[in-house]
Amino acid sequence: MSFPLDTLHRQWIYRQHPTGLVGAEHYVLQEQRLDTTLDRDEVLLAARYISVDPYMRINQSAKPTYNPEPHPLNTVQTAGAVAQVIASNTAGLRIGDWVFGMTGWQTHARVHVSALTKIDPAIAPVSTALGVLGMPGRTAWFGLTEAGKPHAGEIVVVSGAAGAVGSLVVQFAKRHGARVLGIAGGAAKCAWLTEVLGADWAIDYKAFDHADSLSAAIQNLTGGVDVYFDNVGGMATDAVMPLIKRRARIVICGQISQYSGGLDVPEMGPRLLHHMLYQRATIQGILARDYLHRMDEMLHIVAPWVKAGELVFEETVIEGFAQLPKALNSLFTGEHRGKLIVKI
Amino acid sequence: MSFPLDTLHRQWIYRQHPTGLVGAEHYVLQEQRLDTTLDRDEVLLAARYISVDPYMRINQSAKPTYNPEPHPLNTVQTAGAVAQVIASNTAGLRIGDWVFGMTGWQTHARVHVSALTKIDPAIAPVSTALGVLGMPGRTAWFGLTEAGKPHAGEIVVVSGAAGAVGSLVVQFAKRHGARVLGIAGGAAKCAWLTEVLGADWAIDYKAFDHADSLSAAIQNLTGGVDVYFDNVGGMATDAVMPLIKRRARIVICGQISQYSGGLDVPEMGPRLLHHMLYQRATIQGILARDYLHRMDEMLHIVAPWVKAGELVFEETVIEGFAQLPKALNSLFTGEHRGKLIVKI
Numbered sequence: 001m002s003f004p005l006d007t008l009h010r011q012w013i014y015r016q017h018p019t020g021l022v023g024a025e026h027y028v029l030q031e032q033r034l035d036t037t038l039d040r041d042e043v044l045l046a047a048r049y050i051s052v053d054p055y056m057r058i059n060q061s062a063k064p065t066y067n068p069e070p071h072p073l074n075t076v077q078t079a080g081a082v083a084q085v086i087a088s089n090t091a092g093l094r095i096g097d098w099v100f101g102m103t104g105w106q107t108h109a110r111v112h113v114s115a116l117t118k119i120d121p122a123i124a125p126v127s128t129a130l131g132v133l134g135m136p137g138r139t140a141w142f143g144l145t146e147a148g149k150p151h152a153g154e155i156v157v158v159s160g161a162a163g164a165v166g167s168l169v170v171q172f173a174k175r176h177g178a179r180v181l182g183i184a185g186g187a188a189k190c191a192w193l194t195e196v197l198g199a200d201w202a203i204d205y206k207a208f209d210h211a212d213s214l215s216a217a218i219q220n221l222t223g224g225v226d227v228y229f230d231n232v233g234g235m236a237t238d239a240v241m242p243l244i245k246r247r248a249r250i251v252i253c254g255q256i257s258q259y260s261g262g263l264d265v266p267e268m269g270p271r272l273l274h275h276m277l278y279q280r281a282t283i284q285g286i287l288a289r290d291y292l293h294r295m296d297e298m299l300h301i302v303a304p305w306v307k308a309g310e311l312v313f314e315e316t317v318i319e320g321f322a323q324l325p326k327a328l329n330s331l332f333t334g335e336h337r338g339k340l341i342v343k344i
Numbered sequence: 345m346s347f348p349l350d351t352l353h354r355q356w357i358y359r360q361h362p363t364g365l366v367g368a369e370h371y372v373l374q375e376q377r378l379d380t381t382l383d384r385d386e387v388l389l390a391a392r393y394i395s396v397d398p399y400m401r402i403n404q405s406a407k408p409t410y411n412p413e414p415h416p417l418n419t420v421q422t423a424g425a426v427a428q429v430i431a432s433n434t435a436g437l438r439i440g441d442w443v444f445g446m447t448g449w450q451t452h453a454r455v456h457v458s459a460l461t462k463i464d465p466a467i468a469p470v471s472t473a474l475g476v477l478g479m480p481g482r483t484a485w486f487g488l489t490e491a492g493k494p495h496a497g498e499i500v501v502v503s504g505a506a507g508a509v510g511s512l513v514v515q516f517a518k519r520h521g522a523r524v525l526g527i528a529g530g531a532a533k534c535a536w537l538t539e540v541l542g543a544d545w546a547i548d549y550k551a552f553d554h555a556d557s558l559s560a561a562i563q564n565l566t567g568g569v570d571v572y573f574d575n576v577g578g579m580a581t582d583a584v585m586p587l588i589k590r591r592a593r594i595v596i597c598g599q600i601s602q603y604s605g606g607l608d609v610p611e612m613g614p615r616l617l618h619h620m621l622y623q624r625a626t627i628q629g630i631l632a633r634d635y636l637h638r639m640d641e642m643l644h645i646v647a648p649w650v651k652a653g654e655l656v657f658e659e660t661v662i663e664g665f666a667q668l669p670k671a672l673n674s675l676f677t678g679e680h681r682g683k684l685i686v687k688i
Contacts, residue, residue: 269613281629285626
């Protein structure tokens with residue numbers, strides 16, 4: 001089956017392994033006439049919102065990560081996208097329907113219906129399928145509840161607190177009755193954390209030269225840490241580790257400070273595992289994919305909060321397919337708040 | 345009540361905080377006439393075996409550890425001891441009875457009966473109350489079963505494998521059906537691990553200049569690590585961390601490579617927490633005291649193995665009360681196997 005659509009199909013091809021920051025130089029833009037052939041139960045999609053996420057840089061590491069092999073060169077950059085059906089050869093999806101799929105950095109995709117999740121635009125803006133109601137939301141929810149296990153009255157410290165996952169963790173932890181300190185870069189993000197997201201305290205790590213002074217500031221505000229939800233690693237972790245309390249839970253969700261080179265050739269930092277012994281604490285690494293089959297559990301709780309307008313799920317939207325590599329780069333350097341997405 | 349005993353009471357007094365290795369220079373020997381006064385339900389003890397353990401050096405750290413305050417200066421060094429009752433003012437204990445108590449580095453002690461555990465010499469040599477049937481055994485058993493959770497067929501790596509705790513972990517892990525690699529210092533310890541304790545493999549870390557080559561050797565033998573029971577930290581951990589498999593469990597029981605200074609001013613090492621993320625692994629610190637109330641559970645299982653002669657619980661015995669500080673020092677420098685104890 002073929003559809004009479006005369007459209008340009010644009011793809012960002014991952015061409016070169018970055019050794020430091022990832023950026024436009026590691027990609028090449030490829031254009032061709034869109035192939036509109038569809039097999040049975042396939043649909044043709046036009047991407048409307050495409051995701052850039054820190055995990056993409058992990059997949060570009062030279063060494064094995066959570067995937068045995070790095071992202072293959074000379075293929076479309078893997079990514080989640082929110083798309084609309086523009087041609088359908090299946091009963092389940094009609095032209096105009098919204099779906100989420102791992103269709104990558106391309107304007108269009110031909111996909112089997114089994115690889116797609118239908119989005120109900122009545123619940124929330126469709127772009128939330130890339131954020132609060134998608135992978136970052138799932139990561140924040142299950143990382144906090146399954147590994148962090150916060151209790152009312154406890155102290156939760158979140159690094160990368162203004163990011164896609166961190167900004168949700170701050171709010172989820174507050175809903176658990178915890179007192180929450182967010183670590184972020186810059187005064188503007190910190191003001192947003194306390195004034196908009198409801199964090200009890202926020203600390204701008206850029207105002208500190210060394211982990212010791214950062215540590216003293218956190219100690220001063222919190223008196224000690226029960227749960228550390230870590231998106232960043234490096235100096236933030238060096239500062240928090242000596243402050244953990246008895247049976248603290250440390251959740252390793254990301255190590256974004258290390259993604260630009262440090263993963264392949266580890267950066268040096270202070271050895272701090274003796275604190276685990278002192279406090280009989282736990283460090284647990286978590287990954288969104290492990291909770292994919294439990295998405296319904298999370299949506300059952302979080303979607304009503306979104307629908308009722310009780311959660312802040314800020315999106316930083318960059319316009320234009322051409323901006324994707326720069327948008328990915330800006331995850332590691334930029335000033336965005338919440339979920340960074342590219343609108344096509 | 346007073347007893348007519350004209351005996352010298354000797355005590356090792358902890359006098360000075362070590363900044364590096366601990367040794368005789370940090371102690372002073374004090375002698376006095378033994379006070380034989382006993383209140384109701386007190387006994388007078390003569391120590392027969394006194395313990396030296398790595399945790400003593402942790403308690404001498406300048407910074408807070410698992411105790412909020414370091415070991416107080418100018419007091420008797422805290423330690424476990426196996427002792428005999430030489431005078432009794434309680435119905436429950438008679439002269440000649442064997443007990444375990446935290447009576448410290450002294451030849452005699454006056455103790456309330458509630459602070460003592462009676463030892464049955466019919467079960468095993470009484471000195472095992474300082475080893476396999478005491479704190480080290482409890483640490484090995486609960487650290488492995490509650491935090492390590494080995495399964496049949498899994499790979500368990502033990503650092504400090506020839507030590508008091510490690511040598512038991514090797515055997516307990518084998519009994520769980522795991523394949524076990526022990527890391528120890530020197531060819532003699534390694535031969536003991538495989539030939540006597542039943543480890544599948546042993547590696548002499550002293551034969552390696554760098555964590556990378558040690559890591560390659562471990563990888564070569566095991567193919568990857570499910571449980572890492574760590575008594576040592578430092579280079580051993582650097583070598584194992586990149587080899588952990590999906591959902592690996594890392595048990596931090598000790599960090600003996602760091603005790604001589606590194607705890608106060610942390611040594612630098614490679615940042616490796618991203619491996620936790622990749623493998624969704626867990627690091628858990630464990631401490632013997634947390635399982636004290638569950639001693640019966642452990643004895644119920646392990647004591648029959650000891651009685652039946654099915655477990656190797658080697659003791660390195662140093663003779664003479666005067667040797668205690670040197671014995672402690674040799675924990676960090678010496679060639680002992682199994683549990684190091686001082687016979688009085």
